[in-house]
Amino acid sequence: MKNIFIASLLLVAFVFGSALPASADAPSNIAKESKQSERAVQMVTALTTEAMKILAAELSTEAREIAFGELVDRYLNVKRVARFTLGRSARKISDEDKLRFEEAFRHALIKIYANRLAGYTDEKVIVGKAKSKGRNNLVNSQIAFATERPPVDMVWWVIEEKDGTLSLFDVQILGVWMAQEQRDIFSGVLKSNKGDIEALIKHLLDQVADADDTKEVVSDKKAPVISNR
């Protein structure tokens, strides 16, 4: 009987012993995630405000790309996104080639999105709520159009870095993640070139060159050039 009593006590102690730290941690985790969500919303609000200012300004293509480059460097972890777009192939590539790819990727990324977003000048981005789990944060937003077009949902995937800062990883529009799209394109290029990273880097450089060849001046006005910091 005494043994059963002691065993029961040990069991209770074990259960509560293991439960106590968890129940003490839970509120602090919730508080941390809530604070992180708030910061993620602030970051996306700042980023979209700056982006919309760039789009609304009458900038030349070159000036718009420079301004976008600045945004990319400030808010995006280009290295992480570039490696994601390489998929499993990233493991087979030398560090030197990865660096070359990242640079080409950054350049092409700015060209792609500076041009892709150029037509959206009268839209507003309304940033909504965010949810956080671990270091991942998903921030909801909507693009409201000046026309009668219904608003479009967007989700921003923001990651907390090891130093506590936040960086953007990907953007989802109507269910389509942009980095995933690039990954799908790159995997095709790598597949058709037997995994040769040189072919992919050339593909990106060609894309940049094509964009340069077809540069259009958005405005006839002399555009202010926003310098890199």
Added chain:
Amino acid sequence: MGMSSVLRKRVFALCLSAAFFAAPLAMVSSAMVSSAMVSSARADTIDVINDPFERLNRISFGAHQVIDKVVVRPIAIGYTLIPEPARVIVTNVFDHWTSPVTLVNDLLQGNLDRFDTTAKRFLINLTAGLFGLFDVATEMGIEAHSEDMDQTLAVYGAPSGPYIFLPILGPTTPRHIIGRLADFNFVPIAYIDDTNGRVLANGINAINLRANLLDDIDNIEKSSSDIYASYRSFYRQNRVFEIDNGETSFDNLPDIDFLDE
């Protein structure tokens, strides 16, 4: 009327209903589930580019693009001369009269809340919205959503099968083709007896849809380094998003921890 005649009529109408660009455009805009059963369907859609017929698909895609550039896009540009409020009414009417598809699939997926929403929207827009001319339900805060048989089959765990790009019909999969054939039984347009009337209705729907997406498609095509791969990615991702009822959860995110190694 014989069964084969009815079937032929339906298949013909189906081809036109997806008319040209309904399918590829649906993936770009929204026109353009979270259960263990869905995970298998999701896995074969998003983790692996299941495109074993890529060479053939690219040829189909090339033909599709030519038809778009030469015929459909110019007509869509001309169509935008119609004032926007009138075009909104056209969109409302087609959305309204395809909502029975959503209604049936809400029910088949056992999603009674969404079924209730679709039923309310249908009744409100039928009455206060004057047979679907006006989307009064959305103004009342009852938001639209879409369901189809492809999504229902995915919820039941059916794999999508390989990616296929069909000229005129656009991107699809065997599961999606089966789904569309089934869905067409619930689209009132399919029951229009007059062939010309049916063709006209489907044609207007397709051109209206293409016109609504002129800028989006132009932007994508201008900036993509491989338009075929971009469309395939949009289609695959958008299907998964629709199957998940537009919910983006942490569980659906790809693993990226290895990127920091």
